[in-house]
Amino acid sequence: MLETAFDNLRAGTSAILSAPFIAELNSPDWMSRLTDQCSAMGADVGVIWIRCDAASMRKHMEIRRATRDAWKLDNWAAYASSLDTDNSPSAAHISVDNRLGAATSLIDQTRHRLKRILA
Known part of the structure; x- marks a missing residue:
């Protein structure tokens, strides 16, 4: 994934x-x-951390219905016990809230923060 991003950057194209x-x-x-x-x-790095709780993650996976989530959903207790949803990276970052019931939609939060990063 990083090599593809680097290829884009070398070609003068942004990468997310x-x-x-x-x-x-x-x-x-x-x-x-x-x-x-x-x-x-010639590129800057900006980190956006998507915050989510286990219950919201489960609901997002159920809605997404992706094959890659099948094991997680079938073994939810084991999977959820491996999550550390209170942890955020030590690297400088901007957080957005992806929990169900967040006051501002994920799209609006991300758009607002990207404008700040790109300004």
């Missing part, structure tokens, strides 16, 4: 990666390398 990168975002060395690589290509 949608992946957890949980361990990586908690590694100052990884973030430093990523920031340096992107800076060398």
Whole structure:
């Protein structure tokens, strides 16, 4: 995924990666390398952390009906016990709230924060 993003950056095209990168975002060395690589290509790195609780995650998966979620839903107790929904990355980031019942929709929160990042 990163190599594809780097290919886009080298071609002068912005890239947005949608992946957890949980361990990586908690590694100052990884973030430093990523920031340096992107800076060398004239790009800035911005991290948006999507906050969600286990109940909301389950509902999103049920609605999505993706094959990749089948094991998680069939083994929800085991899967949910592996989640740390109170943790956010140590890297600088902007958070958006994806919990069910959030006061502002995920789309509106993300749009607002992206405007701040890109300004």
